[in-house]
Amino acid sequence: MAEAGTYLYAIAQDVGHALPESVAGVAGAPVRAITHEGLVAYVSPVSLEEFGEEPLRRSLEDLDWVGGTARAHNRVVEAVAQEAPTAPVRLVTVYSTEDQVRDLLRRRHDDFAEVLAHVTGCKEWGVKAYAEPEADAAPAEEAPEESAAKTDSPGTAYLKRRRASLRCREDAWRLAARRAEDIHAALVSVSVAGHRHRPQDPQLSGREEVMLLNGAYLVAEDRREEFVSAVDALRGQGIEMQLTGPWAPYSFTSMDLGPTRAETLDDP
Structure with a gap:
């Protein structure tokens, strides 16, 4: 038989709940x-023939393999999080033996307990904000100097129009960026914690608009409706918002677990 490793999905508070047999892992x-x-x-x-260090290097270049593994990983994490405060572990975290995992629980017990206490009674929500400054920028009224410039040569007139257009676009971007800051601050005010992830490239987000905000918010369950209402109240003014969740608190339970048998890949 092929040498086996131990794949770790999550650490949770022990509430005596067993996962249904229908919840399969990777x-x-x-x-x-x-x-x-x-x-x-x-x-x-x-199997370490698939999840060992060298084969894993090759597998991580296969987007279909990564996607399938991520879905199985998340399926287990979400099932656990439905029942108990949960700290998801990074995708593809593999140890040589179960004894190494037991040792991890022993050595880092207080760290895990502190993290789980922080997320108890909470879920993670995601908020993305998109804008198209060019579409939102209103054309400026013709200034006196622009009217006088009608006597300029065609080349000079073009350059002046180009500078005015760029100024209008830059002003729109600055306004949108300030709006994103305001949105984040408003949502943090009704959350236990908030985190701004790096905005996704349009190729990853699948949208033509530029992403201005890629926020994650740890929200107490008894303030869920308040948080959703806050998101709804912030919509408009040239910015489209997308709300996702609730999720297990991936963004608020990050811990360095030390070396493992195989390489690890950070969650997207």
Whole structure:
């Protein structure tokens, strides 16, 4: 038989809940729990012929493989998060043995407990804001000097119009950027915590508009409606907003778990 490793999905508070057998892990493997003093790690066995360091290097270049693995990983994490405060682990975190995971729970017990206490009773929500400054920029009224410039040569007149257009566009971008800052501040005010991720490239977002805000917000469950209402109240004024969630708190439970058997890939 091929040498096996232990794939780690998440660390959670141990509330005595077992995952349904229908929740399969990566490569369809069964998921099991490793417990230690109020914590539980969710793991499954994986073949090191596929998840070992060298084969993993090749697999991470296969977008279909990465996508399928990410979906299975997230399926387990979300199932766990439905039942208990959860700290998702980075995608493709593989240890040599289950004993290494037990040792991790022992060594980092207090760190995990602190992180889980921070996210207890909360979910993560995502908010993206998009804008097209060119479309939102209103044409400026003709200034006196522009009227006088009608006597300029065609080349000079073109350059003046070009400078005016660029100024209008820059003003629109500055206004949109300030608006994104205001949106983030307003949403943080009704959240436990907020984090601004790097805006996605249009090729990743699948949208022509430039993304101005890619925010993640840790929201208490008893303020969910208030948060959603805040998002709705901030819509308009030349900016389109997209709300997603609720999710397991990926953006608010990041921890350095130290070396593993295989390489790891940060969540997107």
